[in-house]
Amino acid sequence: MKPFLILQLRPETVASDNEYAAILAKSGLEAAETRRVRLDQTALEAHLDLDDYAGVIVGGGPGCVSDPDDRKAPIEKRIEDAVLGLMPEITARDVPFMGCCYGIGILAHHLGAPVSKERYGEDVGASLCEVTEAGRDDPLLDGVPARFKAFVGHKEAVQALPPGCVHLLSSAACPFQMIRHGRNVYATQFHPEADPEVFELRIRTYRDYGYFPPEDADRLIAMCRREQVEVPERILRRFVATYR
Secondary structure, eight states: OOOEEEEEOOOOHHHHHHHHHHHHHHHTOOGGGEEEEETTTOOOOTTOOGGGSSEEEEOOOSOOTTSOGGGSOHHHHHHHHHHHHHHHHHHHHTOOEEEETHHHHHHHHHHTOOEESSSOOEEEEEEEEEEOTTGGGOGGGTTOOSEEEEEEEESOEEOSOOTTEEEEEEESSOSOSEEEETTTEEEESSOTTOOHHHHHHHHHHTTTTTSSOGGGHHHHHHHHHHOOOOHHHHHHHHHHHHHO
């Protein structure tokens, strides 16, 4: 079996390690079935052969693709360029891809759709997502409830459906919660690997990153602990089961 390529964009080790563990736990993958690359530490080889992998999973991160280049830290720009550098081949060849949070911005930006902080940013918490009419026919969403909660927290968002994409999930605050390009290229605004414990760690890690007033951290942690968020991991698990 080919491994899945897991690209991580978080320079914060505690958050990166926790995210990788969560992806394994929620997807059903074993570590031996993956190649993990922390893009803050390791550059991708110049001639990466995507045929060596069953699919690509991109995690979240504190960067924003919509920020001007001169406001991005060098490490952030390097991480972003590495992922964007793969997108032409991924979309042209319809390589299995799951982009989580940051990944939807990367996909939309590559396809020429607007990504900005103008509208649709969401506070940290659980967002009520709704399956669209097109989403009812998507194999990754087969059997999921028409409405379910998913953990979110993002400053920027996709402002319009990217060319060639199908709109699969929406929410009241952020219309583009999940999209698909071609048949195999997926991206979500929410975090399909996240549960209350995962989000508690992220709240503690990113409390001073501008997602929320730092003094709200304990309140947000308590709110996340009260949430029942179970459906999103089924989407991630089905993605892996489909392409492994």
